[in-house]
Amino acid sequence: MRMTENARRGPPPEDFSAALGERLDNAPADERVYRVALELTDPTRVSDIAARAECSKNAARRHLNRLADIGVLTKVTENPATFERNESYFAWRRKNRLMELSEREYKRRLGELLSEDEGYRETYGVDSPDNLDPLEYHDYGDSEQVWLDISNWEAIRTEIRALRQAKHDTSPGEGLV
Incomplete structure (x- = not known):
């Protein structure tokens, strides 16, 4: 089956946010947290990240700590825990x-x-x-x-x-x- 030009390019720009949201809705929590983490240019609280990733604070904290351990994120503060992108990574x-x-x-x-x-x-x-x-x-x-x-x-x-x-x-x- 041949893919049309529009199908190869993806959804039109106005539908992009909806399509991204749909893909994230079906993604596991670690993937949703990772996607949110990629956007963290300022120190952000775990609760805010959990809300954006639509997961529990405990799940977000677990995935954020893992991302910090491998260098993707930097843990900025301990209490409350805040994270941001590690730009050098x-x-x-x-x-x-x-x-x-x-x-x-x-x-x-x-x-x-x-x-x-x-x-x-x-x-x-x-x-x-x-x-x-x-x-x-x-x-x-x-x-x-x-x-x-x-x-x-x-x-x-x-x-x-x-x-x-x-x-x-x-x-x-x-x-x-």
Whole structure:
């Protein structure tokens, strides 16, 4: 049976939250806690996590402690127990995924990013997003669009650095690409 294009792409954006909620409703408690834990950018109480994961506080605490033991989370306080994402763990995971890229995939991705970087440099006539003031670039769209471009450009440059660093770490003795 051939999958339609819409089926491959998943639900339309307006249905995404409902579809995610449905998948989490059917997931075991440890999976629901893990999904909530991925979003913890601020110290969050066990009771709040349990409510979001729709499980008991004891189940949430057990799964959160396990996630803290393996480094996914950091236990910020003991009483009340609060947890947040361990950003260094996610940086490490990301670096490992980048290091596993084939040479071909690495070159393709780096080429795309460098092309996008060059496009922004040409569009705005500056070498870096740090040199942009969105209020002075009204000829390129409204200031909100320029802010978005600055954010995207910074993200592209961060990705270029991450790719180059991952490549450097896997090729001892070679300079950065």
